[in-house]
Amino acid sequence: MRTARDERLHELTLAYMEKDILGTKWLWTFLLLMSIGILMTVFDSVLLTLLFPAAFLGSNLRYQVKKRKILESYIGKELATRYWRFWLVQNVVLSVTFTILLIQTMNMSFWQMWSLILIILVPIYFVSEWWLKTQIRRDDPDFVSDQEVYKNV
Incomplete structure (x- = not known):
C-alpha cells in the first residue's frame, strides 16, 4: 500500500519523464548548447x-x-497556484540576475565572468529553494521536492 506521498512522487516522476525532448534527451540538450556556442x-x-x-x-x-x-488534486488549486507562481518568479529573478551580471561582466575574462555569476546566483538559488521548502512543508506534510523527483527518475 502506498502512502499519499509515494503516490504523489510516482505521479510527478511520470510527469517528469513525459516532459519534452529537450529535457529528457541528453543529445538534444548537447546539440542545443553546441548551437548556442556556435x-x-x-x-x-x-x-x-x-x-x-x-x-x-x-x-x-x-x-x-x-x-x-x-x-x-492533492493540495488544492490555491496552494498549487501559489507554489507554481513562486517557481515562475524564482526563475524569472534568476534569469534577470543572470542577464544583468552577464552584461556587467562582459569585459572581464571568461573565468572571472562565470565565477562572479556563480558566486552571486548560487546563493540566491539555494536561499529561494530553502524558503520555498520551508513554506511548503508548513502547509503540506506530504511535500515532494523536484530534487526527489529527479532522483526517482
Whole structure:
C-alpha cells in the first residue's frame, strides 16, 4: 500500500519523464548548447548566452504545468497556484540576475565572468529553494521536492 506521498512522487516522476525532448534527451540538450556556442562565435556576441536560461525555462515549463495540475488534486488549486507562481518568479529573478551580471561582466575574462555569476546566483538559488521548502512543508506534510523527483527518475 502506498502512502499519499509515494503516490504523489510516482505521479510527478511520470510527469517528469513525459516532459519534452529537450529535457529528457541528453543529445538534444548537447546539440542545443553546441548551437548556442556556435552562434556566439559566429555573431561574436556574449549576449547569446541568454538562450541558456530561455532553453531551460522552455524545457521545464511543460513539466511545471503538469506538476501544478497533479498538485491541485492533492493540495488544492490555491496552494498549487501559489507554489507554481513562486517557481515562475524564482526563475524569472534568476534569469534577470543572470542577464544583468552577464552584461556587467562582459569585459572581464571568461573565468572571472562565470565565477562572479556563480558566486552571486548560487546563493540566491539555494536561499529561494530553502524558503520555498520551508513554506511548503508548513502547509503540506506530504511535500515532494523536484530534487526527489529527479532522483526517482
